[in-house]
Amino acid sequence: MIQDIFPNEYHVEFSWKEPQAEDLCFAFCKGDVLERLEREELFLPTYAELADYAQKTFYLFRVDDRDYFLVWLKDDAIPEGYDWHPMRLERELKSKELKFVEFTANHLDIWYRANRFCGSCGTPTEHDRKERMLRCPNCGEMIFPRISPAVIIAVTDGDRIIMTPYRRGKYRGYGLLAGFVEIGESAEETVRREVMEEVGLKVKDIRYYGSQPWGVVGNLSIGYFCRLDGDDTIYLDGQELTAADWYTRGEVELENEDYSLTNDMICAFLEGRWN
Numbered sequence: 001m002i003q004d005i006f007p008n009e010y011h012v013e014f015s016w017k018e019p020q021a022e023d024l025c026f027a028f029c030k031g032d033v034l035e036r037l038e039r040e041e042l043f044l045p046t047y048a049e050l051a052d053y054a055q056k057t058f059y060l061f062r063v064d065d066r067d068y069f070l071v072w073l074k075d076d077a078i079p080e081g082y083d084w085h086p087m088r089l090e091r092e093l094k095s096k097e098l099k100f101v102e103f104t105a106n107h108l109d110i111w112y113r114a115n116r117f118c119g120s121c122g123t124p125t126e127h128d129r130k131e132r133m134l135r136c137p138n139c140g141e142m143i144f145p146r147i148s149p150a151v152i153i154a155v156t157d158g159d160r161i162i163m164t165p166y167r168r169g170k171y172r173g174y175g176l177l178a179g180f181v182e183i184g185e186s187a188e189e190t191v192r193r194e195v196m197e198e199v200g201l202k203v204k205d206i207r208y209y210g211s212q213p214w215g216v217v218g219n220l221s222i223g224y225f226c227r228l229d230g231d232d233t234i235y236l237d238g239q240e241l242t243a244a245d246w247y248t249r250g251e252v253e254l255e256n257e258d259y260s261l262t263n264d265m266i267c268a269f270l271e272g273r274w275n
C-alpha cells in the first residue's frame with residue numbers, strides 16, 4: 001500500500017527546524033505539486049532551488065536521513081525547469097516513496113492552510129515549537145492536525161463480493177463501499193450504517209482488515225470485511241452511489257496497482273485469503 005515504502009523509513013516526529021540547502025521541498029497549487037521531469041521521472045526541488053521563491057516554510061517530516069519542508073510561494077513565479085504536476089496522475093513517473101510523501105505533505109498543507117486563523121476568535125495562529133500544533137495567542141485555543149477516519153467495506157457472501165465499478169480513461173476500475181465515520185459512532189457501526197444506506201443490506205461478522213493514511217483528502221481509511229446477513233437484494237441509494245453489484249471471483253480483472261487499501265482488500269478476496 002501507499003505507506004509501505006520499505007526499506008525507506010518515514011519519521012513524522014515533530015521538531016523545530018530551519019530548511020537546509022539540500023532538503024527537499026513541496027509547493028502545492030490547486031491539487032498540483034511542483035516537480036521537475038527528468039528522463040521519465042519526477043523529482044522535487046531542493047530548498048536551494050526554491051529559497052528565492054519562498055514566502056513561508058514549514059518542517060514536515062523525515063524519510064531516512066532526508067528532511068522535507070513545505071513551502072508557500074510568494075507569488076506565481078516558479079524556478080526554471082519545474083512545473084505543476086497533478087498529484088493523482090502520472091503515477092508511472094513517480095517512485096513509490098514520492099507518491100507517499102506527496103500525499104502526506106499535501107495532508108499537512110491542507111491543515112496548515114485551513115488553520116491560519118483561530119476558529120474560535122479569528123486571531124492569526126502561531127506555530128508551537130515543541131509539537132505539531134497551532135496555538136491562538138489570544139484565546140489559547142490549541143489546534144492539532146486533523147485526520148478524518150473513513151471506512152472501506154468489503155461485503156461478501158460466499159464467492160461473491162459487492163463492488164462499485166467506475167471508468168477511469170480506458171480502464172474499468174472497481175471500488176468498494178465507503179463512508180466517513182460520524183461523530184458518536186464506532187467504526188464498526190459506520191460499516192453497518194453505510195452498507196444499509198448505500199445498498200440496503202444487513203451485515204454480520206464485521207472484521208478489521210487494515211488501515212491506510214490517504215493524505216490527498218486528509219483521511220485515515222480503515223478497511224473492514226463483513227458478511228451478508230439475510231436478503232441479498234441490493235437497493236441503490238441514488239444520491240450516494242450510481243452503481244454497486246455482486247461480483248464473483250474470476251469475473252473481475254484488477255488494474256495492476258499496489259498502493260490503495262481498496263485494491264489490497266479486493267486482491268485479498270479474489271485470491272481467497274479473505275472473505
Ligand SMILES: [Zn+2]
Nearest residue numbers: 118121136139
Ligand atoms: Zn482564538
